[in-house]
Amino acid sequence: MDDAAVLDWPLGLQLVATHDMLAEGIHFTPDCPPADIGWKLVVVNLSDLAATGAKPVGVLMGAGIGAGRDAGWAKELVRGMAQALERYAVPLLGGDTIRSGPASVLALTALGSVPAGRALSRTGARLGDDLWVSGTIGDAGLGLEIALGKRTPDAALLKRYRRPQPRLALGIALRGIASACMDVSDGLLLDASRLAGASGLSVAIDSSAIPLSAAARASGLATASLAAMGDDYELLFTASCAVRSAVLATAVECRTPVARIGSVASGMGMTIDGVETDPTGYQHR
Amino acid sequence: MDDAAVLDWPLGLQLVATHDMLAEGIHFTPDCPPADIGWKLVVVNLSDLAATGAKPVGVLMGAGIGAGRDAGWAKELVRGMAQALERYAVPLLGGDTIRSGPASVLALTALGSVPAGRALSRTGARLGDDLWVSGTIGDAGLGLEIALGKRTPDAALLKRYRRPQPRLALGIALRGIASACMDVSDGLLLDASRLAGASGLSVAIDSSAIPLSAAARASGLATASLAAMGDDYELLFTASCAVRSAVLATAVECRTPVARIGSVASGMGMTIDGVETDPTGYQHR
Numbered sequence: 223m224d225d226a227a228v229l230d231w232p233l234g235l236q237l238v239a240t241h242d243m244l245a246e247g248i249h250f251t252p253d254c255p256p257a258d259i260g261w262k263l264v265v266v267n268l269s270d271l272a273a274t275g276a277k278p279v280g281v282l283m284g285a286g287i288g289a290g291r292d293a294g295w296a297k298e299l300v301r302g303m304a305q306a307l308e309r310y311a312v313p314l315l316g317g318d319t320i321r322s323g324p325a326s327v328l329a330l331t332a333l334g335s336v337p338a339g340r341a342l343s344r345t346g347a348r349l350g351d352d353l354w355v356s357g358t359i360g361d362a363g364l365g366l367e368i369a370l371g372k373r374t375p376d377a378a379l380l381k382r383y384r385r386p387q388p389r390l391a392l393g394i395a396l397r398g399i400a401s402a403c404m405d406v407s408d409g410l411l412l413d414a415s416r417l418a419g420a421s422g423l424s425v426a427i428d429s430s431a432i433p434l435s436a437a438a439r440a441s442g443l444a445t446a447s448l449a450a451m452g453d454d455y456e457l458l459f460t461a462s463c464a465v466r467s468a469v470l471a472t473a474v475e476c477r478t479p480v481a482r483i484g485s486v487a488s489g490m491g492m493t494i495d496g497v498e499t500d501p502t503g504y505q506h507r
Numbered sequence: 508m509d510d511a512a513v514l515d516w517p518l519g520l521q522l523v524a525t526h527d528m529l530a531e532g533i534h535f536t537p538d539c540p541p542a543d544i545g546w547k548l549v550v551v552n553l554s555d556l557a558a559t560g561a562k563p564v565g566v567l568m569g570a571g572i573g574a575g576r577d578a579g580w581a582k583e584l585v586r587g588m589a590q591a592l593e594r595y596a597v598p599l600l601g602g603d604t605i606r607s608g609p610a611s612v613l614a615l616t617a618l619g620s621v622p623a624g625r626a627l628s629r630t631g632a633r634l635g636d637d638l639w640v641s642g643t644i645g646d647a648g649l650g651l652e653i654a655l656g657k658r659t660p661d662a663a664l665l666k667r668y669r670r671p672q673p674r675l676a677l678g679i680a681l682r683g684i685a686s687a688c689m690d691v692s693d694g695l696l697l698d699a700s701r702l703a704g705a706s707g708l709s710v711a712i713d714s715s716a717i718p719l720s721a722a723a724r725a726s727g728l729a730t731a732s733l734a735a736m737g738d739d740y741e742l743l744f745t746a747s748c749a750v751r752s753a754v755l756a757t758a759v760e761c762r763t764p765v766a767r768i769g770s771v772a773s774g775m776g777m778t779i780d781g782v783e784t785d786p787t788g789y790q791h792r
Contacts, residue, residue: 225555225558226525227524228621231520236514236515238514239512239600243571245571284528286612286614315524317526320534321533323609325609327608331524336513
Protein backbone atom coordinates (compact mmCIF):
# COMPACT_ATOMS: atom_id res chain seq x y z
CA MET A 223 0.00 0.00 0.00
CA ASP A 224 1.23 3.49 -0.82
CA ASP A 225 1.84 5.92 2.03
CA ALA A 226 -0.63 8.37 0.54
CA ALA A 227 -4.21 8.00 -0.70
CA VAL A 228 -5.21 9.51 -4.04
CA LEU A 229 -8.84 10.60 -4.50
CA ASP A 230 -10.84 11.95 -7.40
CA TRP A 231 -12.44 15.28 -6.66
CA PRO A 232 -15.60 16.30 -8.53
CA LEU A 233 -15.99 19.75 -10.03
CA GLY A 234 -17.73 22.32 -7.87
CA LEU A 235 -17.08 20.74 -4.51
CA GLN A 236 -14.93 22.28 -1.82
CA LEU A 237 -12.75 20.18 0.43
CA VAL A 238 -13.40 20.30 4.17
CA ALA A 239 -10.69 19.03 6.51
CA THR A 240 -10.63 18.68 10.28
CA HIS A 241 -8.34 17.05 12.84
CA ASP A 242 -9.06 16.09 16.45
CA MET A 243 -7.14 13.97 18.92
CA LEU A 244 -8.13 11.89 21.93
CA ALA A 245 -5.58 11.25 24.68
CA GLU A 246 -5.71 8.71 27.46
CA GLY A 247 -6.09 10.37 30.83
CA ILE A 248 -7.42 13.55 29.19
CA HIS A 249 -10.26 12.58 26.88
CA PHE A 250 -10.80 9.04 28.05
CA THR A 251 -10.11 7.11 31.21
CA PRO A 252 -7.73 4.14 31.10
CA ASP A 253 -10.63 1.76 31.80
CA CYS A 254 -12.78 3.01 28.91
CA PRO A 255 -13.67 0.17 26.52
CA PRO A 256 -11.31 0.57 23.54
CA ALA A 257 -14.08 0.00 21.01
CA ASP A 258 -15.89 3.03 22.45
CA ILE A 259 -12.70 5.10 22.18
CA GLY A 260 -12.36 4.12 18.53
CA TRP A 261 -16.00 5.03 17.88
CA LYS A 262 -15.62 8.40 19.57
CA LEU A 263 -12.38 9.22 17.73
CA VAL A 264 -14.25 8.90 14.44
CA VAL A 265 -17.41 10.63 15.58
CA VAL A 266 -15.87 13.76 17.14
CA ASN A 267 -14.26 14.44 13.78
CA LEU A 268 -17.37 13.61 11.75
CA SER A 269 -19.23 16.00 14.06
CA ASP A 270 -16.85 18.78 13.00
CA LEU A 271 -17.68 17.96 9.39
CA ALA A 272 -21.41 17.96 10.21
CA ALA A 273 -21.07 21.46 11.62
CA THR A 274 -19.92 22.71 8.22
CA GLY A 275 -22.63 20.87 6.32
CA ALA A 276 -19.98 18.62 4.76
CA LYS A 277 -20.50 15.10 3.50
CA PRO A 278 -17.68 12.83 4.73
CA VAL A 279 -15.24 11.64 2.07
CA GLY A 280 -12.85 9.63 4.24
CA VAL A 281 -10.61 9.64 7.27
CA LEU A 282 -6.90 9.17 8.00
CA MET A 283 -6.13 7.69 11.38
CA GLY A 284 -3.08 7.86 13.59
CA ALA A 285 -3.14 5.49 16.52
CA GLY A 286 -0.42 5.85 19.13
CA ILE A 287 -0.87 2.75 21.26
CA GLY A 288 0.32 3.07 24.85
CA ALA A 289 2.99 0.73 26.15
CA GLY A 290 0.61 -1.08 28.51
CA ARG A 291 -1.88 -1.99 25.77
CA ASP A 292 -1.81 -5.39 24.14
CA ALA A 293 -2.83 -6.38 20.62
CA GLY A 294 -6.34 -7.20 21.85
CA TRP A 295 -6.84 -3.64 23.07
CA ALA A 296 -5.62 -2.21 19.75
CA LYS A 297 -7.88 -4.62 17.86
CA GLU A 298 -10.91 -3.48 19.85
CA LEU A 299 -9.98 0.14 19.22
CA VAL A 300 -9.89 -0.52 15.49
CA ARG A 301 -13.16 -2.47 15.70
CA GLY A 302 -14.89 0.53 17.28
CA MET A 303 -13.47 2.84 14.61
CA ALA A 304 -14.62 0.44 11.91
CA GLN A 305 -18.11 0.33 13.41
CA ALA A 306 -18.40 4.12 13.24
CA LEU A 307 -16.94 4.27 9.73
CA GLU A 308 -19.33 1.59 8.55
CA ARG A 309 -22.31 3.17 10.31
CA TYR A 310 -21.72 6.46 8.49
CA ALA A 311 -20.36 4.90 5.28
CA VAL A 312 -16.98 6.64 5.47
CA PRO A 313 -13.84 5.00 4.01
CA LEU A 314 -10.54 4.75 5.86
CA LEU A 315 -8.04 6.37 3.49
CA GLY A 316 -4.84 5.76 5.40
CA GLY A 317 -2.91 6.36 8.51
CA ASP A 318 -0.44 4.67 10.76
CA THR A 319 -0.26 2.82 14.04
CA ILE A 320 2.73 3.34 16.31
CA ARG A 321 3.79 2.66 19.87
CA SER A 322 3.41 5.98 21.68
CA GLY A 323 5.03 5.64 25.07
CA PRO A 324 3.13 5.19 28.33
CA ALA A 325 -0.29 6.55 27.30
CA SER A 326 -2.35 6.12 24.16
CA VAL A 327 -2.81 9.14 21.92
CA LEU A 328 -5.18 8.90 18.99
CA ALA A 329 -5.42 11.31 16.07
CA LEU A 330 -7.84 11.47 13.20
CA THR A 331 -8.22 13.67 10.16
CA ALA A 332 -11.65 13.69 8.54
CA LEU A 333 -12.09 14.93 4.98
CA GLY A 334 -15.44 15.99 3.57
CA SER A 335 -16.96 17.77 0.62
CA VAL A 336 -19.42 20.59 0.27
CA PRO A 337 -20.74 22.37 -2.83
CA ALA A 338 -18.65 25.51 -3.40
CA GLY A 339 -19.78 28.41 -1.26
CA ARG A 340 -22.31 26.33 0.68
CA ALA A 341 -20.24 25.43 3.76
CA LEU A 342 -21.66 26.49 7.11
CA SER A 343 -19.37 28.30 9.51
CA ARG A 344 -19.42 29.87 12.94
CA THR A 345 -19.62 33.32 11.46
CA GLY A 346 -22.72 34.55 9.69
CA ALA A 347 -25.21 34.90 12.56
CA ARG A 348 -27.34 38.03 12.18
CA LEU A 349 -29.10 40.18 14.72
CA GLY A 350 -32.51 38.69 15.49
CA ASP A 351 -31.74 35.20 14.14
CA ASP A 352 -33.23 32.30 16.04
CA LEU A 353 -30.81 30.06 17.97
CA TRP A 354 -31.45 26.34 17.59
CA VAL A 355 -29.94 23.16 18.96
CA SER A 356 -30.46 19.54 17.95
CA GLY A 357 -31.19 16.57 20.20
CA THR A 358 -31.02 16.84 23.97
CA ILE A 359 -28.38 18.50 26.12
CA GLY A 360 -26.47 17.22 29.14
CA ASP A 361 -26.96 13.50 28.65
CA ALA A 362 -23.33 12.93 27.65
CA GLY A 363 -22.14 14.97 30.61
CA LEU A 364 -24.21 12.79 32.92
CA GLY A 365 -22.76 9.76 31.14
CA LEU A 366 -19.25 11.01 31.93
CA GLU A 367 -20.19 11.30 35.62
CA ILE A 368 -21.42 7.71 35.46
CA ALA A 369 -18.16 6.63 33.79
CA LEU A 370 -16.28 8.32 36.63
CA GLY A 371 -18.39 6.48 39.24
CA LYS A 372 -19.97 9.71 40.47
CA ARG A 373 -23.54 8.82 39.49
CA THR A 374 -25.88 5.82 39.47
CA PRO A 375 -25.28 3.75 36.33
CA ASP A 376 -27.67 4.31 33.42
CA ALA A 377 -26.81 2.51 30.18
CA ALA A 378 -28.53 5.04 27.93
CA LEU A 379 -26.71 8.05 29.43
CA LEU A 380 -23.37 6.23 29.42
CA LYS A 381 -23.93 5.44 25.75
CA ARG A 382 -24.62 9.11 24.99
CA TYR A 383 -21.14 9.83 26.39
CA ARG A 384 -19.27 6.92 24.88
CA ARG A 385 -21.06 6.53 21.54
CA PRO A 386 -22.00 10.02 20.38
CA GLN A 387 -23.77 10.45 17.02
CA PRO A 388 -22.58 13.00 14.47
CA ARG A 389 -25.48 15.03 13.08
CA LEU A 390 -24.33 14.60 9.50
CA ALA A 391 -27.74 14.48 7.79
CA LEU A 392 -28.93 17.57 9.64
CA GLY A 393 -25.74 19.49 8.82
CA ILE A 394 -26.09 18.77 5.11
CA ALA A 395 -29.80 19.68 5.15
CA LEU A 396 -29.08 22.98 6.91
CA ARG A 397 -26.97 24.28 4.01
CA GLY A 398 -28.64 27.45 2.79
CA ILE A 399 -30.93 27.52 5.84
CA ALA A 400 -28.63 28.06 8.83
CA SER A 401 -26.76 31.37 8.98
CA ALA A 402 -24.07 29.98 11.34
CA CYS A 403 -23.41 26.54 12.80
CA MET A 404 -21.05 24.68 15.13
CA ASP A 405 -21.13 21.47 17.10
CA VAL A 406 -21.54 21.49 20.87
CA SER A 407 -18.48 19.89 22.43
CA ASP A 408 -17.56 22.17 25.34
CA GLY A 409 -21.01 22.78 26.77
CA LEU A 410 -24.02 24.49 25.19
CA LEU A 411 -23.61 27.78 27.05
CA LEU A 412 -19.94 28.27 26.29
CA ASP A 413 -20.34 27.19 22.69
CA ALA A 414 -23.41 29.43 22.19
CA SER A 415 -21.44 32.44 23.42
CA ARG A 416 -18.64 31.51 21.01
CA LEU A 417 -21.07 31.16 18.10
CA ALA A 418 -22.56 34.60 18.67
CA GLY A 419 -19.15 36.10 19.44
CA ALA A 420 -17.77 34.83 16.12
CA SER A 421 -20.25 37.18 14.42
CA GLY A 422 -19.61 40.02 16.87
CA LEU A 423 -22.99 39.56 18.54
CA SER A 424 -24.48 38.24 21.78
CA VAL A 425 -26.95 35.49 22.46
CA ALA A 426 -30.12 35.45 24.56
CA ILE A 427 -31.06 31.99 25.81
CA ASP A 428 -34.40 30.86 27.19
CA SER A 429 -33.39 28.14 29.63
CA SER A 430 -36.86 26.57 29.67
CA ALA A 431 -36.48 25.85 25.95
CA ILE A 432 -33.23 23.90 26.29
CA PRO A 433 -34.15 20.34 25.30
CA LEU A 434 -33.58 17.82 28.09
CA SER A 435 -34.14 14.09 28.15
CA ALA A 436 -36.33 12.56 30.86
CA ALA A 437 -33.15 11.17 32.44
CA ALA A 438 -31.55 14.63 32.50
CA ARG A 439 -34.68 16.13 34.04
CA ALA A 440 -34.54 13.44 36.72
CA SER A 441 -30.84 14.09 37.41
CA GLY A 442 -31.49 16.79 39.98
CA LEU A 443 -29.18 19.19 38.14
CA ALA A 444 -30.28 22.65 37.09
CA THR A 445 -30.74 23.19 33.35
CA ALA A 446 -27.86 25.69 33.30
CA SER A 447 -25.57 23.08 34.85
CA LEU A 448 -26.60 20.50 32.26
CA ALA A 449 -26.05 23.10 29.55
CA ALA A 450 -22.49 23.64 30.80
CA MET A 451 -21.56 19.98 30.41
CA GLY A 452 -19.67 18.94 27.31
CA ASP A 453 -19.54 16.12 24.79
CA ASP A 454 -23.07 16.59 23.44
CA TYR A 455 -21.98 16.66 19.78
CA GLU A 456 -25.28 18.24 18.87
CA LEU A 457 -25.51 20.98 16.25
CA LEU A 458 -26.00 24.53 17.49
CA PHE A 459 -27.08 26.89 14.74
CA THR A 460 -28.68 30.20 13.95
CA ALA A 461 -31.25 30.87 11.24
CA SER A 462 -33.46 33.76 10.24
CA CYS A 463 -36.97 33.79 11.72
CA ALA A 464 -38.16 33.78 8.09
CA VAL A 465 -36.99 30.18 7.62
CA ARG A 466 -38.39 28.85 10.91
CA SER A 467 -40.77 26.46 9.13
CA ALA A 468 -37.94 25.28 6.85
CA VAL A 469 -35.82 24.45 9.90
CA LEU A 470 -38.66 22.45 11.43
CA ALA A 471 -39.38 20.60 8.18
CA THR A 472 -35.67 19.82 7.79
CA ALA A 473 -35.56 18.38 11.28
CA VAL A 474 -38.51 16.13 10.54
CA GLU A 475 -36.94 15.02 7.27
CA CYS A 476 -33.66 14.19 9.06
CA ARG A 477 -35.48 12.56 12.00
CA THR A 478 -33.42 14.81 14.26
CA PRO A 479 -35.32 16.84 16.83
CA VAL A 480 -34.40 20.52 17.04
CA ALA A 481 -35.38 23.11 19.62
CA ARG A 482 -35.44 26.91 19.36
CA ILE A 483 -33.63 27.99 22.51
CA GLY A 484 -33.09 31.70 22.04
CA SER A 485 -31.99 34.39 19.65
CA VAL A 486 -29.04 36.44 18.50
CA ALA A 487 -28.92 39.85 20.15
CA SER A 488 -26.78 42.97 19.91
CA GLY A 489 -23.70 43.58 22.01
CA MET A 490 -21.41 40.89 23.32
CA GLY A 491 -21.77 38.05 25.80
CA MET A 492 -24.84 36.11 26.81
CA THR A 493 -28.09 36.46 28.72
CA ILE A 494 -30.00 33.54 30.20
CA ASP A 495 -33.68 34.30 30.84
CA GLY A 496 -32.82 37.97 30.48
CA VAL A 497 -29.96 37.95 33.02
CA GLU A 498 -26.42 38.68 31.88
CA THR A 499 -24.39 35.55 32.44
CA ASP A 500 -20.76 34.55 32.11
CA PRO A 501 -20.94 31.15 30.40
CA THR A 502 -17.62 30.12 31.87
CA GLY A 503 -19.15 30.63 35.34
CA TYR A 504 -21.28 27.57 34.68
CA GLN A 505 -18.38 25.26 33.96
CA HIS A 506 -19.60 22.02 35.40
CA ARG A 507 -16.25 20.28 35.49
CA MET B 508 -11.90 29.85 14.03
CA ASP B 509 -14.03 27.01 12.76
CA ASP B 510 -13.08 23.46 13.66
CA ALA B 511 -12.80 22.56 9.99
CA ALA B 512 -11.00 24.17 7.08
CA VAL B 513 -12.81 24.66 3.77
CA LEU B 514 -10.75 24.67 0.56
CA ASP B 515 -11.55 25.29 -3.07
CA TRP B 516 -10.60 22.42 -5.31
CA PRO B 517 -9.76 23.07 -8.97
CA LEU B 518 -11.19 20.91 -11.72
CA GLY B 519 -9.02 18.03 -12.87
CA LEU B 520 -6.92 17.66 -9.75
CA GLN B 521 -6.98 14.62 -7.53
CA LEU B 522 -6.62 14.92 -3.78
CA VAL B 523 -3.66 13.18 -2.14
CA ALA B 524 -3.77 12.60 1.61
CA THR B 525 -1.22 11.11 3.99
CA HIS B 526 -0.82 10.85 7.76
CA ASP B 527 2.30 10.11 9.80
CA MET B 528 3.01 10.35 13.51
CA LEU B 529 6.16 10.92 15.54
CA ALA B 530 6.32 9.67 19.13
CA GLU B 531 8.78 10.55 21.85
CA GLY B 532 10.99 7.61 22.72
CA ILE B 533 10.20 5.93 19.37
CA HIS B 534 10.86 8.44 16.62
CA PHE B 535 12.75 11.03 18.60
CA THR B 536 14.76 11.04 21.80
CA PRO B 537 13.58 13.16 24.75
CA ASP B 538 16.59 15.47 24.33
CA CYS B 539 15.95 16.19 20.63
CA PRO B 540 15.55 19.94 20.03
CA PRO B 541 11.79 20.52 19.72
CA ALA B 542 12.18 22.78 16.68
CA ASP B 543 13.84 19.86 14.86
CA ILE B 544 10.95 17.57 15.85
CA GLY B 545 8.45 20.07 14.46
CA TRP B 546 10.43 20.34 11.23
CA LYS B 547 10.62 16.57 10.84
CA LEU B 548 6.90 16.06 11.57
CA VAL B 549 6.11 18.28 8.60
CA VAL B 550 8.79 16.90 6.30
CA VAL B 551 8.11 13.17 6.74
CA ASN B 552 4.56 13.85 5.58
CA LEU B 553 5.61 16.14 2.73
CA SER B 554 8.00 13.39 1.67
CA ASP B 555 5.04 11.02 1.35
CA LEU B 556 3.37 13.58 -0.90
CA ALA B 557 6.59 13.97 -2.92
CA ALA B 558 6.60 10.22 -3.55
CA THR B 559 3.24 10.52 -5.32
CA GLY B 560 4.27 13.56 -7.34
CA ALA B 561 1.77 15.68 -5.40
CA LYS B 562 2.01 19.41 -4.79
CA PRO B 563 1.27 20.18 -1.13
CA VAL B 564 -2.02 21.96 -0.44
CA GLY B 565 -1.87 22.16 3.34
CA VAL B 566 -1.45 20.27 6.57
CA LEU B 567 -3.50 19.58 9.69
CA MET B 568 -1.48 19.12 12.86
CA GLY B 569 -2.24 17.32 16.07
CA ALA B 570 0.25 17.96 18.83
CA GLY B 571 -0.02 15.88 21.97
CA ILE B 572 2.36 17.61 24.35
CA GLY B 573 3.85 15.40 27.06
CA ALA B 574 3.30 16.24 30.71
CA GLY B 575 6.94 17.16 31.33
CA ARG B 576 7.07 19.73 28.54
CA ASP B 577 6.61 23.42 29.26
CA ALA B 578 5.17 26.14 27.04
CA GLY B 579 8.67 26.97 25.78
CA TRP B 580 9.11 23.45 24.44
CA ALA B 581 5.75 23.54 22.68
CA LYS B 582 6.56 26.97 21.24
CA GLU B 583 9.83 25.66 19.83
CA LEU B 584 8.02 22.66 18.35
CA VAL B 585 5.57 24.97 16.59
CA ARG B 586 8.44 27.21 15.44
CA GLY B 587 10.14 24.26 13.76
CA MET B 588 6.89 23.25 12.09
CA ALA B 589 6.37 26.81 10.92
CA GLN B 590 9.91 26.90 9.49
CA ALA B 591 9.23 23.81 7.39
CA LEU B 592 5.80 25.03 6.29
CA GLU B 593 7.26 28.37 5.29
CA ARG B 594 10.25 26.78 3.56
CA TYR B 595 7.95 24.69 1.35
CA ALA B 596 5.13 27.29 1.17
CA VAL B 597 2.51 25.00 2.71
CA PRO B 598 -0.38 26.47 4.74
CA LEU B 599 -1.46 25.13 8.13
CA LEU B 600 -5.16 24.33 7.68
CA GLY B 601 -6.04 23.34 11.20
CA GLY B 602 -5.41 20.97 14.01
CA ASP B 603 -5.36 20.84 17.73
CA THR B 604 -2.92 20.84 20.62
CA ILE B 605 -3.62 18.73 23.68
CA ARG B 606 -1.87 17.40 26.73
CA SER B 607 -1.05 13.79 25.94
CA GLY B 608 0.13 12.12 29.11
CA PRO B 609 3.75 11.37 29.93
CA ALA B 610 5.22 11.36 26.41
CA SER B 611 4.67 13.65 23.45
CA VAL B 612 2.90 12.22 20.41
CA LEU B 613 2.68 14.29 17.26
CA ALA B 614 0.41 13.65 14.30
CA LEU B 615 0.19 15.35 10.95
CA THR B 616 -2.01 14.98 7.91
CA ALA B 617 -0.66 16.43 4.67
CA LEU B 618 -2.96 17.13 1.76
CA GLY B 619 -1.75 17.56 -1.78
CA SER B 620 -2.99 17.75 -5.33
CA VAL B 621 -2.02 15.99 -8.53
CA PRO B 622 -3.52 16.21 -12.02
CA ALA B 623 -6.02 13.37 -12.44
CA GLY B 624 -4.35 10.11 -13.36
CA ARG B 625 -0.82 11.47 -12.95
CA ALA B 626 -0.07 10.37 -9.39
CA LEU B 627 2.98 8.17 -8.92
CA SER B 628 2.59 5.02 -6.86
CA ARG B 629 4.62 2.08 -5.68
CA THR B 630 3.09 -0.15 -8.30
CA GLY B 631 3.89 0.24 -11.97
CA ALA B 632 7.52 -0.90 -12.15
CA ARG B 633 8.15 -2.96 -15.29
CA LEU B 634 10.70 -5.63 -16.04
CA GLY B 635 13.94 -4.02 -17.19
CA ASP B 636 13.16 -0.57 -15.76
CA ASP B 637 16.08 1.34 -14.30
CA LEU B 638 16.09 1.84 -10.52
CA TRP B 639 17.03 5.35 -9.39
CA VAL B 640 17.51 7.11 -6.10
CA SER B 641 17.93 10.81 -5.31
CA GLY B 642 20.55 12.45 -3.10
CA THR B 643 22.90 10.39 -0.95
CA ILE B 644 22.15 7.41 1.25
CA GLY B 645 23.06 6.70 4.86
CA ASP B 646 23.81 10.23 6.02
CA ALA B 647 20.67 10.45 8.13
CA GLY B 648 21.39 7.06 9.66
CA LEU B 649 24.85 8.25 10.63
CA GLY B 650 23.20 11.39 12.02
CA LEU B 651 21.02 9.21 14.22
CA GLU B 652 24.09 7.44 15.57
CA ILE B 653 25.57 10.85 16.35
CA ALA B 654 22.34 11.89 18.10
CA LEU B 655 22.58 8.71 20.17
CA GLY B 656 26.18 9.49 21.11
CA LYS B 657 27.50 6.46 19.23
CA ARG B 658 29.58 8.39 16.72
CA THR B 659 31.81 11.47 16.57
CA PRO B 660 29.70 14.62 16.17
CA ASP B 661 29.34 15.99 12.64
CA ALA B 662 26.92 18.89 12.21
CA ALA B 663 26.14 18.13 8.56
CA LEU B 664 25.25 14.48 9.22
CA LEU B 665 23.20 15.36 12.31
CA LYS B 666 21.30 17.89 10.21
CA ARG B 667 20.55 15.25 7.58
CA TYR B 668 18.87 13.24 10.37
CA ARG B 669 17.08 16.08 12.15
CA ARG B 670 16.23 18.35 9.23
CA PRO B 671 15.42 16.11 6.28
CA GLN B 672 14.35 17.68 2.97
CA PRO B 673 11.28 16.46 1.08
CA ARG B 674 12.00 15.95 -2.61
CA LEU B 675 8.87 17.80 -3.70
CA ALA B 676 10.19 19.39 -6.88
CA LEU B 677 11.65 16.10 -8.09
CA GLY B 678 8.43 14.21 -7.34
CA ILE B 679 6.35 16.66 -9.36
CA ALA B 680 8.84 16.61 -12.23
CA LEU B 681 8.86 12.79 -12.32
CA ARG B 682 5.14 12.62 -13.19
CA GLY B 683 4.90 10.81 -16.51
CA ILE B 684 8.56 9.78 -16.32
CA ALA B 685 8.80 7.42 -13.33
CA SER B 686 6.91 4.15 -13.55
CA ALA B 687 6.86 3.69 -9.76
CA CYS B 688 8.04 5.81 -6.85
CA MET B 689 8.29 5.83 -3.06
CA ASP B 690 10.29 7.65 -0.45
CA VAL B 691 13.13 5.94 1.41
CA SER B 692 12.31 5.96 5.11
CA ASP B 693 13.14 2.44 6.31
CA GLY B 694 16.45 1.95 4.52
CA LEU B 695 17.20 1.83 0.79
CA LEU B 696 17.50 -1.96 0.58
CA LEU B 697 14.26 -2.76 2.36
CA ASP B 698 12.35 -0.05 0.53
CA ALA B 699 13.77 -1.13 -2.85
CA SER B 700 12.57 -4.68 -2.25
CA ARG B 701 9.15 -3.30 -1.31
CA LEU B 702 9.00 -1.14 -4.44
CA ALA B 703 9.76 -4.06 -6.74
CA GLY B 704 7.53 -6.40 -4.73
CA ALA B 705 4.57 -4.04 -5.11
CA SER B 706 4.74 -4.73 -8.86
CA GLY B 707 5.38 -8.47 -8.40
CA LEU B 708 9.00 -8.16 -9.47
CA SER B 709 12.49 -8.26 -7.98
CA VAL B 710 15.26 -5.72 -7.94
CA ALA B 711 18.96 -6.02 -8.84
CA ILE B 712 21.15 -3.46 -7.12
CA ASP B 713 24.71 -2.46 -8.03
CA SER B 714 26.15 -1.48 -4.65
CA SER B 715 28.96 0.54 -6.21
CA ALA B 716 26.33 2.83 -7.75
CA ILE B 717 24.64 3.68 -4.46
CA PRO B 718 25.35 7.39 -3.94
CA LEU B 719 27.31 8.12 -0.79
CA SER B 720 28.50 11.41 0.64
CA ALA B 721 32.17 11.88 1.46
CA ALA B 722 31.23 11.69 5.15
CA ALA B 723 29.44 8.37 4.61
CA ARG B 724 32.44 6.98 2.68
CA ALA B 725 34.65 8.01 5.58
CA SER B 726 32.34 6.38 8.15
CA GLY B 727 33.98 3.00 7.90
CA LEU B 728 30.62 1.33 7.27
CA ALA B 729 30.01 -0.93 4.27
CA THR B 730 27.73 0.45 1.58
CA ALA B 731 25.15 -2.24 2.30
CA SER B 732 25.06 -1.19 5.95
CA LEU B 733 24.58 2.44 5.00
CA ALA B 734 21.85 1.37 2.58
CA ALA B 735 20.04 -0.39 5.44
CA MET B 736 19.84 2.73 7.58
CA GLY B 737 16.61 4.71 7.56
CA ASP B 738 15.40 8.30 7.54
CA ASP B 739 16.93 9.26 4.18
CA TYR B 740 13.67 10.67 2.79
CA GLU B 741 15.11 10.44 -0.69
CA LEU B 742 12.97 9.37 -3.66
CA LEU B 743 13.43 5.85 -4.95
CA PHE B 744 11.89 5.33 -8.37
CA THR B 745 11.84 3.20 -11.46
CA ALA B 746 11.73 4.42 -15.03
CA SER B 747 12.07 2.89 -18.47
CA CYS B 748 15.57 2.87 -19.96
CA ALA B 749 13.99 4.82 -22.84
CA VAL B 750 13.57 7.90 -20.62
CA ARG B 751 17.02 7.77 -19.06
CA SER B 752 18.00 11.14 -20.51
CA ALA B 753 14.69 12.66 -19.37
CA VAL B 754 15.39 11.48 -15.82
CA LEU B 755 18.83 13.06 -15.87
CA ALA B 756 17.54 16.32 -17.36
CA THR B 757 14.79 16.42 -14.71
CA ALA B 758 17.34 15.97 -11.97
CA VAL B 759 19.41 18.86 -13.29
CA GLU B 760 16.32 21.04 -13.60
CA CYS B 761 15.34 20.25 -9.98
CA ARG B 762 18.91 20.62 -8.74
CA THR B 763 18.52 17.22 -7.14
CA PRO B 764 21.19 14.63 -7.91
CA VAL B 765 19.94 11.18 -8.91
CA ALA B 766 21.86 7.94 -9.33
CA ARG B 767 20.96 4.82 -11.34
CA ILE B 768 21.56 2.05 -8.82
CA GLY B 769 20.12 -1.00 -10.50
CA SER B 770 17.20 -2.41 -12.40
CA VAL B 771 13.91 -4.22 -12.05
CA ALA B 772 14.24 -7.97 -12.64
CA SER B 773 11.93 -10.96 -12.83
CA GLY B 774 11.04 -13.08 -9.84
CA MET B 775 10.80 -11.87 -6.29
CA GLY B 776 13.28 -10.51 -3.79
CA MET B 777 16.57 -8.74 -4.34
CA THR B 778 20.10 -9.25 -5.60
CA ILE B 779 23.03 -7.06 -4.62
CA ASP B 780 25.95 -7.28 -7.10
CA GLY B 781 24.36 -10.45 -8.46
CA VAL B 782 24.02 -12.20 -5.10
CA GLU B 783 20.57 -13.02 -3.72
CA THR B 784 20.12 -11.01 -0.55
CA ASP B 785 17.50 -10.75 2.17
CA PRO B 786 17.20 -6.99 2.68
CA THR B 787 16.02 -7.48 6.25
CA GLY B 788 19.31 -9.24 6.92
CA TYR B 789 21.04 -5.90 6.58
CA GLN B 790 18.94 -4.17 9.20
CA HIS B 791 21.41 -1.85 10.75
CA ARG B 792 19.42 -1.10 13.88
